[in-house]
Amino acid sequence: MGILDRILGRQPANQRQDTTHSDDVDGLVSLSGTTTFGREAITTLATRHGIADGGYLELPGSLQREPDNNADPNAVAVIVEGERIGYVPGYAVDVAQISKVGARAVRVQIFTEMLPKGLRAEAWAWLGSKAPQWEWSEKKRPPMSSKAKAKASHDGSSQMVREALAGGGSRAAEFRAGMVNGVHYLELVEPIKQLKREGRLEEALALSLAAIEGAEGGRDGREPAPFYTEQAAIIYRKLGRRDDEIAVLKRWLALCPAQYRDGSRIGERFSKLVGG
Known part of the structure; x- marks a missing residue:
């Protein structure tokens, strides 16, 4: 492991190629619950659109408050084609700017990948007022596996x-x-x-x-x-x-x-x- 050699003084420090990108994209939030609460819904959606073995979707959706949610009365669910695929993270609920009982339209992107333990999904929603500025795309996919x-x-x-x-x-x-x-x-x-x-x-x-x-x-x-x-x-x-x-x-x-x-x-x- 190169970094171990460097720490122990076995080799000089070398500059490494920058392979990362900024995650500071205004209005963009990563949805929570896509592999737990929303797993079944995303699997249904993926099958419907032919990406059950892995793929990419960008679809219109809606944000819906859940005041009767016993776990979190402030929860904001993300609904796509009638399927609840996940939730807006708590820190972004205010950014979502929806009324106490209302809903609002939102643009959603979903990535799926078939891993040894089953279908893995990651999803993002654009909460900004301008056109979506996605961090990831069909050709530039996010990391999906633990590794x-x-x-x-x-x-x-x-x-x-x-x-x-x-x-x-x-x-x-x-x-x-x-x-x-x-x-x-x-x-x-x-x-x-x-x-x-x-x-x-x-x-x-x-x-x-x-x-x-x-x-x-x-x-x-x-x-x-x-x-x-x-x-x-x-x-x-x-x-x-x-x-x-x-x-x-x-x-x-x-x-x-x-x-x-x-x-x-x-x-x-x-x-x-x-x-x-």
Whole structure:
């Protein structure tokens, strides 16, 4: 894994090709529930339009409030051809601009792909007042599988780091403080997860510890990002290294502002280990 070599100083940092794109598209929202609540509806819709084995649709739809929804009275469902395919995410409900009991027309795009576990669907709605500005298209499909999503997440983090460093100023300085051997700690989330999935625990631990160093350098008076400490602790636990697990948890707690320690998962785990 190239990024592991870079962290451990085995090779120089190389620039990587920018394969990502901006997700800051005004008026565009990714629908929730397409693989849970809306799974059956999307399967029906996909079969109706001949994309049950994978494909793309762009169709008119409508947004409909669900005041009687017991789980969320503020929920806004997305209806396409009579099928409830998903929901507008909570943060975008106000942007949807529909009355308490009303509905409004909306443009929807749906991507489907047949994966080993069955049909996977991702859908977006355009809530803006202008013509839709889609981030994805029939020829430029979004990541659908877990592996593809992980890669996209990693690429997105890398792009954010590159843009911050290139922009200069205080933001660039903050990001440089979080670098370890030319790699920012934010770029290590997916590699750590991948190494753990592959059972390469020692290598995952090496990346986690390097990321902890980066997170500490970039904390700017705040608590270090806890993810990397949590991963290191989990790996130590799997390796039966209890004292090391306690030490890495204690390291994070020592840098965490007092008001955030007790309610944290790291604080709870530490207390359990030391019998507090």
